[in-house]
Amino acid sequence: MLSTDQSSGRFRLLLPLGLTALAGFALLRSALLAHNWGDVDADLGIGTLARLYGTGALYDLAFLAYAAVPLVLYLMLVPQRLYRSRWQRPLAYGLCFALLYGLLFVLAAEWVFWSEFGARFNFIAVDYLVYSDEVLGNIRESYPIGWLLGGLGLLALALLWALRRPIGRALDGDSSGKVRLLTGCALLLLPVAAYLALDQRPGQAFDNQYLNELAEDGPYQFFHAFRDAQLNYAQFYIQHDDEAVSAELRRQVQQPNQTFLTPSGYDLSRHVDNRDRGPEQRLNVMMIVVESLSAKYLGVYGMTDADATDLTPNLDRLAGQSLWLSKLYATGTRTVRGLESLTLSVPPTPGESIIKRPHNGGLFSLGQLFAARGYDSTFLYGGYGYFDNMNDFFGKNGFRIVDRADMTAPEIAFANVWGVADESLFGRAMREADADFAHSRPFFQLVMTTSNHRPYSYPDGRIDIPSKTGRNGAVKYTDWAIGDLLEKAHQKPWFKDTLFVIVADHCAGSDGRTALPVDRYHIPLFIYSPAHVQPQRIERLVAQIDVAPTLLGLLNWSYNSRFFGKDILHMTDSDERALLSNYQHLGLLDHQRLVVLSPGFKASALAPPGAAHARPLAVDDPGLDPALALFQGAARVDSGHLGLWQGQPQNAATRPAGLP
Template identity: 25%
Template sequence: MAYHYTKALELPSYYWALSAWHGVRMDISFAGYLLVLPTLLMAFTFKRFNWYKSFIHSYSLLTTFIIALLVCVDLELFRAWGFRIDATSLHYLQSPREAWASMSSAPVGFILSIGLFLFGISYWLLTRIAARTLPQLRPLSPIISLLFFIIAAAAWIIPIRGGLQLAPMNQSTVYFSEESFANYAAVNVPWNYSSSLIHQTYNKDNPFRYLPDSTARQKTRALYDDQVPQLTLVDSGRINVIVLIWESFTAKIVGTLGGLPGITPQFDQLAQEGILFTNIYASGDRSDKGMVSILSGYPAQPTRSIIKIPTKTLHLPSLPKNFKQQGYSTAFYYGGETEFANMKSYFLQQKFDNIVDIHAFNKSDMNSKWGAHDHVVLNRFLSDLDHAPQPFFNTLFTLSSHEPFEVPVPTVIAGTSQEKLFLNALHYTDRSIGDFVAAAKTKPWWKNTLLVIIADHGHPMPATEAGKPSQFHIPMLWLGGALKNTGLRINTLASQTDLASTLLHQLGKSSHDFEWSNDIFDSHRQNFAYFAFNNGFGWVRPQGYLIHDNIGGNIIGKEGNINPAELENGKAYLQTSFGDYLSR
């Protein structure tokens, strides 16, 4: 903050303290990593410990030098890159001459002076501490040493993962503000660099390169159309928007879509009152992928998840950011930990004014693992909407239909198998949403509101025939007083990513920034759906589908009259979308 004082002065002064306070957990986490090796080696000092003194001095020298180097280099690279140093810097090792040339305008002498000072003062302090403590070591019996080894090794897990919460340490743990610089200041540099190395965010090699890049891009862009459809099903004006994201809401359990009857009676009834989209596919197989697909219209990656890398999500378009720019208030509600899968950093970047999560609810309203039950969060959401500045764009994410499927109501779907518990949890969430909609209809803001209910992803249960895309088939329903037409069924084949463009066009807004989103009502659109799973992808067209295994390079599922050219289209889409991910 001192080095980039001009940016620091743009923040309220109390943000300086907040950045330090929120960053402490990541500092402690990395300190835990550093202390693992010395702690474990201490278990072998029961006979002799003079060697351990030498090790501590060498270890302190090496780690202090590396950390001081990272910190001082980060100071200037942040000015050029706009984010904290990560393993992307390894690319410069391939061209050291260009790297040195790029540093010509940097105050190299001043930076090196800072690095030497940090290294000198830190190493001096460590050696002073070692000089006072290491002489106190005494030989221990092998049994006590082994016991110490076990206890110490287990104890470091807690600070390393950042505490006892469900989500382990990630950038979201220290992000706390819409101000990017305040969040970046809270990040621990060596932790960030190590995390980047582990997750290989520096790697720009596309493993899904099937065609020349220009050919793949041409085939992919041919699937999109920029025309704005004339069909308008939503009232004009500044309409309130609610996006309700339903955990694991697979079409396989929706009776009105041909799924199991009796699991979602409330949704089946509401489908008669709104606009039901019957042929929508999730872009990915996890919540973190679905969140970005829904809010940013961005396709999922097979082996990565863009939401876990804040430097990549920072420049993604998003619905909350778009509505915020147009004067809407924005909020995100979730009964669990928003730090999970690094979601909170993404929500802050996308300009949600208010984030309500597990910390806003009483422990008595929690299940044993994830957080507050769905009806509790929906009731809080309903109450807050009465006081929300209008127009608003608010999002709510349910959680009760996630494993372990714990619900605070009597069992309706009998049975103790995982599938029965899953169905029972979905039935509970269905009732909670039905109660929410019934209450919302009595509110004055309902007549000017559009409610979108959509799943974050599908689910393997109930079990279906392997090699079919039904696991990714999800419902989407539009409700609210802002609808001009009700009782409609839209059977167009589309993707979860298409919500962004469709919604914005219905409200008379531009979707130019959402290049991976295709308006469902565009009569000129190419009807397709792409979905990614762990190292594989599915490609769905009106005439059929295919599912490709990226590891074996073979088709593991196929149905309908789908020609070989469609496999090339699917590969081109994967190559281009993953290339876009790598380039961000």
């Protein structure tokens, strides 16, 4: 006969483990709130805190309902005879230790992820799970992983000891098979109820983006991101009439030297005529895309890091010798977003970058345009190009691939888990250029660096900041490597006929008070060629998607285009704008305000753009028209039904019939 205490059942095991998990999530939420207190409103009141922790606890419970399913099944299905056997107790304690260790590991991982990205787990965390070799290697090289894992193990043992009595009582108890079945089925309904009753994330419950992130549960968001890596624009975002939106889009992309090749609709095929600038130039192009180079790290931008001095002497000097676009903004927060913008000249769309999506080949791209004119279009990457699907994308869109797998040991001066040192990558780029020059073939190189990335390691003796001491050192090393490249390239016979384009893929961080903090998207761009480019500082507000048409304009190329971007040198004051995004929010920035489109058919505006609080916009607000033209238009083209990015519009190298 079971006692009353025993008859309460083995499911009591869930109570101490669940309460410990809730306490752990609450402590993490409190620690993150304290860590970012300066970025949260100073007048944070009791009501707001109660709503924050209440919402957070609700999503924590939803995650625990899912996470408890295996344990509930075990407790429900194991017969009483086996549950009371000698091996059950050590097995149960071992299982409890594993669960507590897993909880602590998740809490520590969330802290590290927040430190890097200023957010709870999202699509980036999903990517990091998929590319585990790079990520685990990065963690090993950045943190004392053995000590951390050992410390978590000791803490898990301490928690297990503290919970030994309630766990023991649960292991001593039992219930009849019928009670176990009914209780287990009731508990298994909880994740179903969470799925039906809760939105996939708390949404924009607060004006402050940090509070929205804190209200979430990281593991819950991780599985949501794993399941829904793409967002269907039509399902989640404001839309207006296609005829009006496409007409507005055409007005936004057209410039005086362009003629549309189709009468209406989302097909942006148009002829770009640059003959008035002079004869077409077949110059080489080396586009260096620098990992995570925020404008704020450069001296010419007034370097805002008080702990750093003179990080970028080479780039600062280059600014005065180049066509310097000083108000360029990245379209996204990941490398693939930057590469997408630079090669396809397309606004960001919700979810993953086009680079990582299926059916991403044969697109109208910068690589295809150069290849059509006989250039050797090459994508050079310091890491392994399978990461983020880069080799697949570039290989199907006009580029030859050279990545770490193609480099021999003597070529590599230094490497970490993310890739070879920038100097080694630049050395290979120059050897590729030498080979093209020897065969009288012009080249277009897109060179993607990796050194300015955690663990921030690089060869010794290059700069006065020791390796692996932080991003400042990585920035200074990258600057040194670019200076070394240009010095060596100056001795090459192809130097005088080469344009060097130096641009960042995105900023070093994207966290801020708002969904799209404008200052976290500001990146540098220098176009350097002493024989062909007059030094000039251009202060127009421009987007990453404008780089490709501007580059082709500098070459005086006339071509047929489907780009969404504009030639900056043909811009007027009314053309100025930038595009910002993360995985969910899409923003159009001008000098007066930032308009943001969000899931749930929401729109808001920040005026001025750096304001801490957004003003909601009605669905029919005419101020939405420019943003909808670009983002709804890009989504329509991206849908695949129109196929308007596929291939070349007529012949990319010649004028259409009937044009002079």
